[in-house]
Amino acid sequence: MPLLVDTIIPFAPDGHVDLGAIRAHALWLFAQGVDGLVPGGAEFLHVDRKEKERILEVVTDVAGGRTLLVPIWDPSPAYVLKLGRLAAERGATGVLLPPPLLLPAPEDALVDWYRSVALHLTLPLYAWHHPRFGNALTPRLLQRLTTETKVAGVLDASGDLHRLRRIVAAWPGCVWASVDEVVSASELHALTTLPGLAGGVSRLANAWPELVRRAWGHDTLAGDDELCDAVIHRGSAVERAGSAAALKRALGVGSRLPLTGVDEAEFARLPVSSFR
Secondary structure (H helix, E strand, C coil), X not given: CCEEEECCCCECCCCCECHHHHHHHHHHHHHCCCCEEECCHHHHHHCCHHHHHHHHHHHHHHXXXXXXXXXXXXXXXXXXXXXXXXXXXXXXXXXXXXXXXXXXXCHHHHHHHHHHHHCCCCCCEEEEECHHHCCCCCHHHHHXXXXXXXXXXXXXXXXXXXXXXXXXXXXXXXXXXXXHHCCCHHHHHXXXXXXXXXXXXXXXXXXXXXXXXXXXXXXXXXXXXXXXXXXXXXXXXXXXXXXXXXXXXXXXXXXXXXXXXXXXXXXXXCCCCCCC
16 A cells, blocks of 8 residues: 655754755655655645745655645635645645634535635645544545545544544545554554555654555555554654654754754654664
8 A cells, every 4th residue: 555754844944944855855755665745744834835835846856756645725715726736737646635724614614615626626636634623524524525526535634443444435545544643553553454545644754664664565564563563662752752853853854843842861762764
């Protein structure tokens, strides 16, 4: 099953996006055998419009036809469409769009949100479900999106294996799952072998792509118990060491936000990433 990496966004000491590091990191990830990228997915709120466009240029130039699901959220629906069209011009595979963030919206409004974008884009549009977004894409709503709009699929970051089984059964081949959200080796094992799942997306793989790639099922090791356990253990170790701050420290890249709180003792236990 394909593995995509939800890539970090490196920042220079002056706070600007480090485009050279983005290029180097993407090249390194592809050399490690990952199948594609979700460029800057977890940090899409931390960059401005021009920076999103520059990141898109760099990553599409490096990808060479590999899978790219490009986040296109913006407060302006007009700019959402502009960025989606730029992604198509640059050769992306698809675009990724969360629901309206934080403020609750009725189901009909969420359907209209996705319809208004999908009808005007040539690339496949993937909805993005995460419990922290504030508007849940319930199985019922996803069913409406499949029948009432041109939404092509969903990236599900719930970590809820029961939910994933349900929506994959209803929407085979159209559901991507966040690898890092599951909390046990047995659940990761079940996810790697879930029939009909389109693939996985991992942020942990920014630093340790080979480990996640092998556990996810490249070669002949899909669902290998020891590898799944190692991925869960590595993810827990990163969380103990400081989560996003620890991951960026492991990669040797800067952040725009004042990410502090790295536990030095826990961080020292993390294996070194071979990037840089």
